[in-house]
Amino acid sequence: MKVLVIGGAGYIGSHCVRQLVLAGHEPVVMDNLVFGHRDAVSPEIPFHEVDLGDREAVAKILRQESIELVMHFAAFAYVGESVEDPLKYYENNVGKTISLLQAMRDAGVDRFVFSSTCASYGIPESMPMTESLPQNPINPYGQTKLDVERILKACAKAYGLSSASFRYFNAAGAADDGTIGEDHDPETHLIPLAIWAAQGKRDKLTVFGDDYDTPDGTCLRDYIHIDDLSRAHIAVFDKLKKPGQSLFYNLGTGKPVSVMEIIKAVEEVTGLNVPYEMGERRAGDPPALYADSSKAQAELGWTPQFMDIKETIATAWKWHKSHPGGFDN
Known part of the structure; x- marks a missing residue:
């Protein structure tokens, strides 16, 4: 088509x-x-x-x-x-x-x-x-x-x-062959920001709130x-x-991951430390957002393949490591 x-x-x-x-x-x-x-x-x-x-x-x-x-x-x-x-x-x-x-x-x-x-x-x-x-x-x-x-x-x-x-x-994440990936200006997404902090491209990552009603106090999101x-x-x-x-x-995956879990996963995948600081909550940030995608799965015969956040982060890391300057590398 x-x-x-x-x-x-x-x-x-x-x-x-x-x-x-x-x-x-x-x-x-x-x-x-x-x-x-x-x-x-x-x-x-x-x-x-x-x-x-x-x-x-x-x-x-x-x-x-x-x-x-x-x-x-x-x-x-x-x-x-x-x-x-x-x-x-x-x-x-x-x-x-x-x-x-x-x-x-x-x-x-x-x-x-x-x-x-x-x-x-x-x-x-x-x-x-x-x-x-x-x-x-x-x-x-x-x-x-x-x-x-x-x-x-x-x-x-x-x-x-x-x-x-x-x-x-x-x-x-990014393409599994590392040829294309995430390159925003400004960048606001957590995973690339955490990777940049690990690479030293930014001083530290800010975690917006650690007092939510979640297992570790940080927001849960569906990646x-x-x-x-x-x-x-x-x-x-x-x-x-x-x-x-x-x-x-x-x-979505229906499997929520916290901000702190993302930080730990980035550290495990990259082998680098992610420096971070705790900040105030952002206005309008709900404690948790995650999907029920059963309708898409039932009607489209579609199933998400990347259910482990480390696998998703590994593809992002492959891109950022090989393209430290993004598409202007």
């Missing part, structure tokens, strides 16, 4: 491109390179440096490349920034996604896979988190993702668009390997053959 991967030079998008190739599909990448890296995409993959909001240019790509399905990974995703500058997030994450959906209608493309987030649930009522929980986002980032989910439901009824929205937990995440997106393709589908899935 010919698949347009928007944001395909970013962390999740580039790994999904790699999995598409391994699964026998033909990816085409579109990225404006604001956050993406051209070197994250093989030169053999067709690449278009185009902005998500350029409706005419996107429609032209869809037609010229004979695209059958679109995957969208091009949202802004910094929670704190979304609070400080919500209009930036609504413009890109909602407004430009509307432009993309209009371009798809212009070009007659009616299958769509959307990168959503567990942040759309806000503070969850229960654990583990199922798709039936109320969605009450507590920040503009989560709200923009929920807004797009609602737009997709409306488009299914009005136009017969078939879509799948995946609500991610914490994407982690899903980037390749497991990517494979789920491909597993849904057959479900989108029928017009008017609106599918929603949580993607």
Whole structure:
């Protein structure tokens, strides 16, 4: 299948491109390179440096490349920034996604896979988190993702668009061959920050709170390997053959890991010490967030392969050790 991967030079998008190739599909990448890296995409993959909001240019790509399905990974995703500058997030994450959906209608493309987030649930009522929980986002980032989910439901009824929205937990790790991995600026994810502290690229890691109602007092989160995440997106393709589908899935391992457990695992995998300090709690940080992904497993025949956090960290370590400067190495 010919698949347009928007944001395909970013962390999740580039790994999904790699999995598409391994699964026998033909990816085409579109990225404006604001956050993406051209070197994250093989030169053999067709690449278009185009902005998500350029409706005419996107429609032209869809037609010229004979695209059958679109995957969208091009949202802004910094929670704190979304609070400080919500209009930036609504413009890109909602407004430009509307432009993309209009371009798809212009070009007659009616299958769509959307990168959503567990942040759309806000503070969850229960654990583990199922798709039936109320969605009450507590920040503009989560709200923009929920807004797009609602737009997709409306488009299914009005136009017969078939879509799948995946609500991610914490994407982690890197390609097992070490060729691509996580390279954000700024970096906010715990595993790369812990590795950087171990490498001496930063003085120390800050742990935000150690007085939560959890076994060791630090927050529990669900870390899903980037390749497991990517494979789920491909597993849904057959479900989108029928017009008017609106599918929603949580993607996680269901196996929560604490901040301190991550630190210890990074030390074991790397053989290095992770210097850290205890800081104050961050506003809005729930004690625990982890997924019930049984719906995705049952309906898509998908099962996460990386269930041991050390295996996930080992792939991240392989990337960071061989690319200390990221893609600018």
